[in-house]
Amino acid sequence: MQEDKIIEVKKIKKICRDKTILDIEEFAVLKNKFNFIIGGNGSGKTSLLNILSLIDQNYKGELFYEGQSINKDEQNLKLRRKFSVIWQDPYLYRGNVFYNIALPLKLRGVDQNSINKKVRAVAARLEIENFLEQSAHTLSGGEKQKTSIARALITEPEILFVDEATTNLDEESIQFFNSHFADLVTDEMTVVMVSHDSRQIKELADQITLLKGGKVEITKTINNFNFELFGAGIEAPIAEIV
């Protein structure tokens, strides 16, 4: 069955200080699916995620959103506002947790009443409703990441980009993330996830793309989840999937 593609990449090349970081002929993000990007250090995962999420527009090649070519415009505001990103090491702004979660809505000019309701609702889902008045700079790593997840989800993005969100977290926070993440994401949401966590890949992945040296080594759509993942390496699980 032909899957819907929400973002397509054609002949993308990213060069940084004479070094080719990314060189991808073709790649697509499947709509309303969990798209995993995996690969070793320096394979170009985060660079690809930055390009897909329009954070980085300094590249050669073409990007398509629902079949339409995306202009390389620094603003690209309308499209950017359909996306959200959860970073590995989130940046929280000066102010309390409430302010940080509310920021994307404030930037979109949403009225204060709606902001209050939405912030409290998303904070409750992430179990951080008791921290809302607390200064963001006093939070633990796990609480910071929960705040950043709430901030990313509050706009109900069409595409949610997740860049190794659990890498710096303790085991308890990782478990919370793994057990709650699928529920936090709606069926209408497309997720692009850079991850090393075999549990996440095993439980969530609809498509897995392995990057190697900035190139797409293999992309595989998963229809059968009865595969064993070997925790240690990246190539072992992908070999298993293939």
Add this chain to the structure above:
Amino acid sequence: MDYYSDAILRALQLIISLDPEVIQVVTTSLKISISSTFIASIISMPLAVLIARNKFKTKKFINIILNTMLSLPTVVVGIFVYSLISRRGVLGELDLLFTPIGIIIGQVILIIPLITALIRNVIFSMDEKLYKTATSMGASRRQKFKLLILEARYGIIGAVIAGFGRVLGEIGVSMMLGGNIKGVTRTITTAMSLETNKGRFAFALALGIILLSLSFLINFVTYFLQEGKNYARR
């Protein structure tokens, strides 16, 4: 010794009794300094962001010029602006020489490099993730600028206060472009110079004490703002 103690006593009397002449000089000085600091800050903020956040060919050159201008002598700025606003200057027709606006123009030129360089350093030291996060949250260019200024607010206020301190204590620009006209362009520093020459030592000393107190207040506020910044970071 009596000479000094007597002068200090009379100076304190002038301050405590809110001597109208002292008050007039201080308010003139504050009005001019606040105006020039405000205008210079408005110009310096986007300039600093532009220099700190963008890559362009002349960036190194501009940074060198900016750093050189940090130690710009006030009399050099005075001569430069004098040549522009004196009767034969290109802006001579505007009659700005020996007016508060004349001094403000000079002071703005004097402190733009200082405020710009300080804010540039603050912006430059900000975490790169701040910009990426703002972009990912859907901030427009203007909103990103606003977020950046908000995040750097303690450092920016520190830079603005440093600029204010510089203009409040300068004499070259005020003397050359203001002309020391009583009630119009007579500032604390020009009045101190004049009154000392006239032998009114106590009056000059009273102004000196006020200037020193203002400097102390400026440093006090800056210190607590820095403390606030550290507190927020904790």
